[in-house]
Amino acid sequence: MSRSESLYHLQRIDSQLDGHHRRLQEIKVILEDDRAVKAVRAKYDSADELLQEAHKDLRNAKARVQDQRAKIAQSEDRLYSGKVGNPKELEDIQNEVAALKRYLDVVEERQLECMLSVDEAQANFDDAQGHLDQAIADSESRNADLLQEKSGIDTSVAELEIQRQERVSGIAADDLKLYESLRSKRAGVAVAKVQDRDCTACGTGLASAIYQQARSPSKITQCDACGRILYAE
Ligand SMILES: [Zn+2]
Numbered sequence: 001m002s003r004s005e006s007l008y009h010l011q012r013i014d015s016q017l018d019g020h021h022r023r024l025q026e027i028k029v030i031l032e033d034d035r036a037v038k039a040v041r042a043k044y045d046s047a048d049e050l051l052q053e054a055h056k057d058l059r060n061a062k063a064r065v066q067d068q069r070a071k072i073a074q075s076e077d078r079l080y081s082g083k084v085g086n087p088k089e090l091e092d093i094q095n096e097v098a099a100l101k102r103y104l105d106v107v108e109e110r111q112l113e114c115m116l117s118v119d120e121a122q123a124n125f126d127d128a129q130g131h132l133d134q135a136i137a138d139s140e141s142r143n144a145d146l147l148q149e150k151s152g153i154d155t156s157v158a159e160l161e162i163q164r165q166e167r168v169s170g171i172a173a174d175d176l177k178l179y180e181s182l183r184s185k186r187a188g189v190a191v192a193k194v195q196d197r198d199c200t201a202c203g204t205g206l207a208s209a210i211y212q213q214a215r216s217p218s219k220i221t222q223c224d225a226c227g228r229i230l231y232a233e
Pocket of ligand 1: 227
């Protein structure tokens with residue numbers, strides 16, 4: 001195998017590893033991103049709060065209705081007890097009962113409004129709970145898929161690392177140094193295949209002398225334009 005061919009095979013392994021590492025990073029970011037669930041949970045929390053408030057309002061309204069009924073019963077007891085004989089006093093109590101009953105209408109109306117508010121808040125809460133359950137289920141299903149994908153990539157990375165070690169052991173130190181230096185300067189791609197006398201990395205046509213040299217198994221030839229190591233089959 002020529003020097004450039006060895007480096008070309010190493011490049012292919014490294015390019016696959018680069019792709020795997022990029023994808024693993026993407027997966028990590030997606031797994032850590034729980035914004036979707038958080039947003040739905042915030043709506044659920046606020047719907048829960050509104051429902052608790054509506055229940056509290058209704059409890060208060062019911063207490064006022066009971067209170068009012070108790071007052072009416074008390075006044076009517078006095079009215080019909082036979083203990084009050086004075087007509088003026090009886091008339092006062094009758095007026096009081098009438099006033100208490102008018103206000104009972106008001107607090108009963110308020111109680112009805114509270115009941116409607118509870119129904120509305122309950123429907124809103126049920127809706128928010130449905131959305132939250134769905135968001136959690138979606139997130140869990142997505143995460144399970146990503147974890148499965150990650151596991152497959154981890155296995156592939158381990159295999160490629162072994163292949164890489166084997167490749168590297170057959171490459172001269174100077175060639176490896178040039179390769180690594182070009183990798184860091186040329187977006188991870190140090191070796192370019194030659195096709196139709198062109199460098200496939202930058203598209204530049206190769207001069208005849210360079211092309212001939214690139215075909216030599218014992219020499220390392222770099223592209224005039226981009227500096228990458230040329231590999232001609
Ligand atoms: Zn080039």
